[in-house]
Amino acid sequence: MKLYTCLRLSFDVKEKKYGNLHEEVGAALHNVGIAYLRAERHTDAVDTFGKAVRVRKGALGNDHPDVAVSLVKAGICNLLLHRFDVALVVFREALSVRRHSLGALHPSLARVYNNIGCVHVEFNDISQARRAFEGALDIQRNALCHEPDNGPLMFGVATTLSNLGYLYSSQEQYGKAALVMKEALSFQEQVLGYIHSTVLSTMDNLADACAKSSEGGLALKCYNEILCRFETLDEAGTGVEGEQYNRRRRAEAVIFYKMSRINRQQNDKGAELEKLRAALRAIRAIIENSELEDTEASKRLERGIRNEVEQLEKELRHSGNIEWL
Numbered sequence: 001m002k003l004y005t006c007l008r009l010s011f012d013v014k015e016k017k018y019g020n021l022h023e024e025v026g027a028a029l030h031n032v033g034i035a036y037l038r039a040e041r042h043t044d045a046v047d048t049f050g051k052a053v054r055v056r057k058g059a060l061g062n063d064h065p066d067v068a069v070s071l072v073k074a075g076i077c078n079l080l081l082h083r084f085d086v087a088l089v090v091f092r093e094a095l096s097v098r099r100h101s102l103g104a105l106h107p108s109l110a111r112v113y114n115n116i117g118c119v120h121v122e123f124n125d126i127s128q129a130r131r132a133f134e135g136a137l138d139i140q141r142n143a144l145c146h147e148p149d150n151g152p153l154m155f156g157v158a159t160t161l162s163n164l165g166y167l168y169s170s171q172e173q174y175g176k177a178a179l180v181m182k183e184a185l186s187f188q189e190q191v192l193g194y195i196h197s198t199v200l201s202t203m204d205n206l207a208d209a210c211a212k213s214s215e216g217g218l219a220l221k222c223y224n225e226i227l228c229r230f231e232t233l234d235e236a237g238t239g240v241e242g243e244q245y246n247r248r249r250r251a252e253a254v255i256f257y258k259m260s261r262i263n264r265q266q267n268d269k270g271a272e273l274e275k276l277r278a279a280l281r282a283i284r285a286i287i288e289n290s291e292l293e294d295t296e297a298s299k300r301l302e303r304g305i306r307n308e309v310e311q312l313e314k315e316l317r318h319s320g321n322i323e324w325l
Contacts, residue, residue: 022055022059023056023059023060023066025055025059026052026055026056026059026060026066026070027052027066029048029049029051029052029055030048030049030052030056030066030069030070030073032048033045033046033048033049033052033070033073033074033077034073036048037073037076037077042077042080042081043081045073045077046074046077046078046081049070049071049073049074049077050074052070053067053070053071053074056070062097063097063100063101064097064101065097065098065101065102065108067097068094068097068098068101068108068112071090071091071093071094071097072091072094072111072112072115074090075087075090075091075094075115076115078090079115079118079119079122082122084119084122084123087115087119088116088119088120091112091115091116091119092116094112095109095112095113095116098112105139105142105143106139107139107140107143107153107156109136109139110135110136110137110139110140110143110156110160111136111156113132113133113135113136113139114132114133114136114159114160114163116132117129117130117132117133117136117163117167118163120132121166121167121170126167126170126171129167130164130167133160133163133164133167134164136156136160137157137160137161137164140153140156140157140160141157144157151190151191154187154190154191155187155188155191155192157184157187158184158185158187158188158191158202159184161180161181161183161184161187162180162181162184162202162205164177164180165177165178165180165181165184165205165206165209166205168180168209169205169208169209169212172212174209174210174212174213175209175213177205177209177213178206178209178210178213178215178218181202181205181206181209182206184202185199185202185203185206188202194229194232195229195232195233200226200229200230203222203225203226204222204223204226204255206222207219207220207222207223207226207258208258210222211258211261211262216262216265216266219258219262220259220262223255223258223259226255227252227255230248230251230252233248234248245289246286246289249282249283249285249286250282250283250286250298252278252279252282253279253280253282253283253286253301253305254279256275256276256278256279256282257275257276257279257305259271259275260272260273260275260276260279260308263275269312269315269316270316272312273309273312273313273316276305276308276309276312277309279305280302280305280306280309283298283301283302283305284302286298287299287302
């Protein structure tokens with residue numbers, strides 16, 4: 001906690017110099033709260049941010065933007081502590097402060113709306129969560145009209161769209177989920193590139209939504225694209241050793257298995273068997289890596305997929321179709 005020690009010392013010096021209610025003291029308290037948050041000492045962090053809020057209100061006024069900054073951090077800490085009722089109250093106060101000090105369309109309001117939406121998700125209040133996410137999206141789209149090449153704004157839009165996609169999926173509205181995830185993916189690719197883990201994760205979620213909305217062809221196209229991007233990573237030498245290698249092969253196995261389920265729905269047993277065999281090869285590659293700690297779990301998975309392969313091969317032999325696979 002060297003960082004905490006330095007920041008605490010800075011706070012002590014400033015409090016002695018300026019007294020209890022000074023903006024420099026409020027800033028120092030806020031920074032101590034950040035150190036606690038990074039150290040995952042969330043109870044200490046929320047208490048410290050609360051003190052920062054009180055000092056900043058006294059020094060700067062109730063509606064100063066810096067007050068909202070500390071309120072947002074306090075809300076996040078309460079969220080991490082599962083104090084959802086308190087988090088919601090704090091986030092709403094932060095929203096009010098920012099609206100009064102910065103205007104109703106300032107981009108920073110969108111982050112607070114997103115946080116409020118996340119709290120409502122925890123409450124399973126879907127309509128309020130959607131309203132909050134849509135409020136964030138309206139602000140972000142407006143800001144993006146004025147700064148169309150602003151990377152942080154684009155990433156913010158993508159985050160809100162991903163939140164909406166999660167919300168739609170949780171309500172089994174997979175068609176709507178696929179639409180917003182496709183747009184989120186487009187923004188993420190512009191900001192992060194095509195092989196970033198966040199981009200690949202969104203593409204996987206998009207494929208899942210397509211599969212569940214009876215768009216199996218589009219889902220397979222997404223899964224194939226992910227596999228192609230994995231190859232690009234391998235060619236670049238990214239994650240070809242150790243645990244990264246194992247994670248990559250595990251992800252491949254999962255994708256191949258998902259593709260086999262779609263092939264089964266399409267009654268394409270030949271393609272299903274091909275994907276199951278590919279999943280099996282990926283799992284066996286993990287097992288061959290002796291440094292992997294969860295080898296037993298991988299072996300259980302290998303046995304399960306192998307049983308499916310053997311059963312499907314048996315079915316195809318009986319139907320006379322195994323030869324052309």
